[in-house]
Amino acid sequence: MNMYHAPPLRADPWRRVGDWLFRHRRHIQRAQWAVVVLYLGLLVVPLWLPLPDRTATVWNNLTRFAQLMFWGIWWPFVILGTALVGRMWCGLLCPEGSLSEFASRHGRGGAIPKWLQWSGWPTTAFALTTVYGQMTSVYQYPKPAALILGGSTVAAMAVGYAYGRNKRVWCRYLCPVGGVFALMAKLAPLHFRSDPFLWRLSQERGEKPGAVDCAPLVPLRTMRGASDCHMCGRCSGFRGAISLARRSPNHEIIHVAGTVPKPAETVLILAGLLGLAVGAFHWSASPWFVSAKQALGLFLIDIGWVAPLEQALPWWILTNYPGRNDVLTIVDGALLLTYILMSAIALGAMLSLSVALSVRCLGRWDGRRFHHLAQTLIPLAGAGLFLGLSAMTVTQLRSDGIVIPFVAELRAGFLLLAAVWSAYLGWRVSALYTASRARRIAAMACLSLAWAIAAGSWILFFWVW
Secondary structure, eight states, rough: OOOOOOOOOOOHHHHHHHHHHHHHHHOOOOOHHHHHHHHHHHGGGGSSOOOOOTTTTTTOHHHHHHHHHIIIIIIHHHHHHHHHHHHHHIIOOOOOHHHHHHHHTOOOOOOTTTTOTTTTTHHHHHHHHHHHHHHTTTTTTTHIIIIIIIIIHHHHHHHHHBBOSSSSHHHTTTTTHHHHHHHTTTSOOOEEEEEHHHHHHHHHTTTTOOOOOOOOOOOGOOOSSSSSSSOOOOTTTTGEEEEEEEEEETTTIIIIITTSOOOHHHHHIIIIIIIIIHHHHHHGOHHHHHHHHHHHHHHHHHOOOOOOHOOOOTTSSOOGGGGGGGEEEEEEHHHHHHHHHHHHHHHHHHHHHHHHHHHHHSHHHOHHHHHHHHHTTTTHHHHHHHHHHHHHHHHHHTTOOOTTHHHHEEEEEHHHHHHHHHHHHHHHHHHHTTTOOHHHHHHHHHHHHHHHHEEEEEEHHIIII
């Protein structure tokens, strides 16, 4: 619990909002538990219901409603919301974070081991859950949804019980979407700002406020970005130096992201969001996947080995719902994994080459520049993720007779906006490394390959296939 008192409300309206969050912690906790109850209900109750038939809609079937809430509303709009207001979902509403912190409050409070603090866990967890979700058709059926989401929640509570005290160790180091949220929060025009001058002035005055109970373990004094902050408001007003404030949505990527290179974030951007995630959304609609399946099927028949074409695995390994005529065979599973993996490798390699050539155009090779320029692709990465997830929203609503107008135009405009934003960020970042306009133009020409690849993958998905 916080031991200090927030200062009187100031004229700045955003500071008022931050101080309101500080003062109304109990109201926030009640809202969190309400979300927990809703989350568990939508996750568990459909397990006891029969699978929806063709007449089921989101208005008369709880399973369909849960699918729309989880995959059509929750995920796409939490991603979008994080880019707009930072990680407020994490700090104010996320049921997994709330349960993890609750378990930590009543747990054994162990020290956090070094292996758990490895920076690559969020990227690894994102890749594994994304692939496993496609293998089990997590978007279509309640059992894999309960297994993946529920399993993550149980793991979060177990980690919370084992490590820390009143902390969200899972959210900080292991959450499968924590890395994605950290990237999207860099674009947010709101953040909790820590002012070094005011902090130092408070110390010189001899002020000794109590410690802040920062659940995600953010080093408040040196906090310069919004990636790790959960926007819960518990630190608002601390030492008179921390407050909710506006900022340019370009600020963190241009002025903060390049100070400390984070290779795990670069991998998540280039090979994860712009590679593996693209393959995960594409494979079921890809003509290349269909052609590869036909070719492999003919080859296996020619050699007399038809078992992989007929044999299925349990639903918790590969999709297996014969009553719905929805079964993935071993061949399907192998090709699915290959398609997603090759998407991550091929797209990640081409994007990396584009960024690397851009770095060389700016001058000598510098790994820090590579990581910094990769950050400029975050708007395109986030836009692709939102478009892929929102495609489920459109499909689910359309199946119930609700047609959203101008979907193609909205998608095109959203993608164009993201590409222009990434181009602007690339131009601004390039100015930090060279004063030569010719070098900057050459660098942008090389980086344009990355913009074309990122945008082109969704053009294929929505307008070609």
